[in-house]
Amino acid sequence: MTKDVSTERKILEAAREVFIQQGMAGARMQEIADKADINKALLHYYFRSKDLLFERVFMETLQSNGPALFGILGKEMPLKEKLMQFVEHYVELMKNNPFMPLFVINEISRNPEKLFGKIGSQVSQVALGLGLQLKAEAAKGTIRPIEPVDLISSIMGLCVFPVIAKPILRPVFGLSEEDYNKFLERRKKEVPVIIWNYLTDKSTNE
Amino acid sequence: MTKDVSTERKILEAAREVFIQQGMAGARMQEIADKADINKALLHYYFRSKDLLFERVFMETLQSNGPALFGILGKEMPLKEKLMQFVEHYVELMKNNPFMPLFVINEISRNPEKLFGKIGSQVSQVALGLGLQLKAEAAKGTIRPIEPVDLISSIMGLCVFPVIAKPILRPVFGLSEEDYNKFLERRKKEVPVIIWNYLTDKSTNE
DNA sequence: GAAAGGTTTAACCAATTGGTTAAATTTTTT
């Protein structure tokens, strides 16, 4: 009989937890082994080095979430619809993996080259497509002209900040855990409103 | 004659650079000593331990920027004016210290308790004042009703994300360093527009 | 039941790193 859960999987899950909470520098191989309920020797038997293990975990993290999320932006769909779906998915994703955004940003900052070869090109493709749609809509006059970077940065900033700054926001604004969750839920509705208002604003059009 | 620059200051500047770029875990005392142009023994002679040195640098970082920045929100001033001044200062601050926001977020995440006693209460005070102003304006009907957390998170998210995600945004959107700087400058005008549109939007008022 | 592969145990190694120490040297103060 094969093991209920493959040891490799067990290791990867454990490593993911530890890496995400401690970062590459702070993570300890021993802690990963403990959390996976095996010993260090076996850990190295499966993944020769910390670097290899990290590489694997990091790429899995990106690949298991990136395509689905940015896929939304690539679909044939009205802008407003895209916007709402993207935000809904994005906020929900981060609610379930609160340490992920900081982890991803940190590790990409630490080693920017690694990114592009793997998933960067796909995302660039999506960005290109989105750019065309934005131009077309602007030409029709349904939205103001805007660069893709500006739009994406705004959306992601509005979604990401409440999650990565949770340890600051909660004490400063005196939010209970429940208050904070309500706040996050609110974002799902509010972010699209903010963005859509901005996109369709006439007052600052040229 | 006293030294041109006090050794303590030299150490703190060096430490600040190293800590901000490598984080507490990644920083090396030797590197700090080298950058300060002294030796490790003297480094420990001035600051007994890495923890003490870090504590000092971290608090200086917060205290030298926080009050001025959040002070703007506490002033007696029309909302729109506050908004514009805050964004202008905030983006400029981050342009000159690009590693700061990630550093602050990371270290507060690592040790949330430390924050509140030192600067948290001041910021809370400001938040309270801002809350009153928002309520008053909403009562007058000049803006939609909104919670302080929602507003602050939105503003900061819009300003911070372009900076912390620079290593992602640049390759993905194929921005040159110059393109990126233009993008950042653009934020100073655009963020207030985004927020003000949102605050004065009638379509989703209740 | 033998062979192969997965897993544990436990000791060990080398490198890194925070921190110490003591003596010598230089600079500043008095």
Place this chain on the structure above:
DNA sequence: AAAAAATTTAACCAATTGGTTAAACCTTTC
């Protein structure tokens, strides 16, 4: 010039940590 304080040198220590090794022990496969 003497005393005090700042700084260097260089060796050293102890703890942590990534990684290895070899033998034994299970478990699966054939």
